[in-house]
Amino acid sequence: AQSVAQPEDQVNVAEGNPLTVKCTYSVSGNPYLFWYVQYPNRGLQFLLKYITGDNLVKGSYGFEAEFNKSQTSFHLKKPSALVSDSALYFCAVRDPTDSWGKLQFGAGTQVVVTP
Amino acid sequence: NAGVTQTPKFQVLKTGQSMTLQCAQDMNHEYMSWYRQDPGMGLRLIHYSIGAGITDQGEVPNGYNVSRSTTEDFPLRLLSAAPSQTSVYFCASSPTGTANTEAFFGQGTRLTVV
Numbered sequence: 108a109q110s111v112a113q114p115e116d117q118v119n120v121a122e123g124n125p126l127t128v129k130c131t132y133s134v135s136g137n138p139y140l141f142w143y144v145q146y147p148n149r150g151l152q153f154l155l156k157y158i159t160g161d162n163l164v165k166g167s168y169g170f171e172a173e174f175n176k177s178q179t180s181f182h183l184k185k186p187s188a189l190v191s192d193s194a195l196y197f198c199a200v201r202d203p204t205d206s207w208g209k210l211q212f213g214a215g216t217q218v219v220v221t222p
Numbered sequence: 223n224a225g226v227t228q229t230p231k232f233q234v235l236k237t238g239q240s241m242t243l244q245c246a247q248d249m250n251h252e253y254m255s256w257y258r259q260d261p262g263m264g265l266r267l268i269h270y271s272i273g274a275g276i277t278d279q280g281e282v283p284n285g286y287n288v289s290r291s292t293t294e295d296f297p298l299r300l301l302s303a304a305p306s307q308t309s310v311y312f313c314a315s316s317p318t319g320t321a322n323t324e325a326f327f328g329q330g331t332r333l334t335v336v
Contacts, residue, residue, distance in 0.1 A: 116262070139322050150226075150312060150327040151265075158322040197264060201321050208253060208321035209280070210314075212264040 109134040109202045113213035120220055126188040128216045130181045130198030139201040140181040141210070142172055146194045154196075157181060168192070188220045224248050228313050228328035235303040235335045243298040243331050245313030251326070252318035254296040258282065258309040259330075265312065271296055272318050303335045 110133045120126050132138055139158055143151040155166025162174045172183045181198060198213040229244045247254065255270035267280030271290040285307060287299040296315075300307060310332050314325040 111264075113264075141324060143327075148330075150329045151314075153324040153326075156322070156324055203321050205321065208316065208318065209255075209267060209270065210265075210325055212257075212266075214262055214264040 109138070109200050109205075109211045111198050111200050111211055111213035113196075113198055113216045115216050116214075117217040117219060120188045120218070122190050122220050122222050123187050126183075126185040126192065126218065126220070128183040128196050128198075128218060130183065130213060131179050132181060132198070132200045133179065134200055134202050136202065136204055137176075139203055140172075140174065141199040141201070142166065142170070142181075142183050143197045143199060144168075144194050145197065145215075151197065154183070188218075190220045190222055193218055193220045226313055226315055226326050226328040228311075228331050230331060231329065232332050233334070235300070235333065237303060237305060237335060239300075239303050241300050241303065243300075243311055243313075243333070245296045245298065245328060246294050247296075247313075247315040247326070248294065249315060249326065250293060251315035252293065253325075254290070254313065254315045255280070255325070256286070256288065256296070256298045257312045257314065259312060260309050268298065268311075300333075303333075305335045307333065308335045309333060 141156045142154040157174045199210045226247045252273045256268040257265040269288040271277040313328045316325040
């Protein structure tokens with residue numbers, strides 16, 4: 108069975124500082140990994156994904172994530188955070204061998220960027 | 223382009239009432255799913271469908287029913303609402319057979335059961 112862990116309920120960062128949101132996963136075989144962001148009272152928006160290839164994946168709004176197979180991690184990063192990045196972030200995993208392609212989500216990490 | 227549309231956006235039900243949450247997508251996606259979002263628990267899969275006439279249960283299916291008569295629509299029915307079903311509900315869609323594609327989400331339905 109696949110699972111995702113986001114060890115931090117909340118991450119606080121000052122505007123202009125680097126932002127990291129952690130994610131670890133458990134899945135048999137090679138995973139498909141995704142990051143989504145949710146702004147208040149909105150649906151989830153896709154940020155980026157790792158399928159195969161380069162371990163560093165670049166996505167929307169200046170975000171990137173690094174896939175680390177040995178540590179089973181897929182941490183989300185942004186070099187310089189903005190106040191507008193304050194939102195709820197979800198990591199998700201799909202088992203490529205699952206023909207139904209079900210997404211398993213982590214519990215979410217609230218990011219608070221202060222001016 | 224509308225994407226995934228959910229109605230209503232907000233709903234208050236009394237315990238024991240039934241209702242249907244609507245979900246429609248205009249991207250011709252075969253795969254559709256329903257999630258509920260509760261604080262500290264992320265999104266949990268309720269039911270999903272890989273095409274018209276084909277549905278299956280997810281992680282938390284009890285108290286919910288689904289059907290898929292068309293590619294576009296995937297309604298979620300609450301048979302007899304309970305306070306434990308107070309939550310935010312999201313519908314999502316994605317192409318089937320391509321597990322490497324991202325899912326597209328609706329704006330959500332905030333349901334309160336009193």
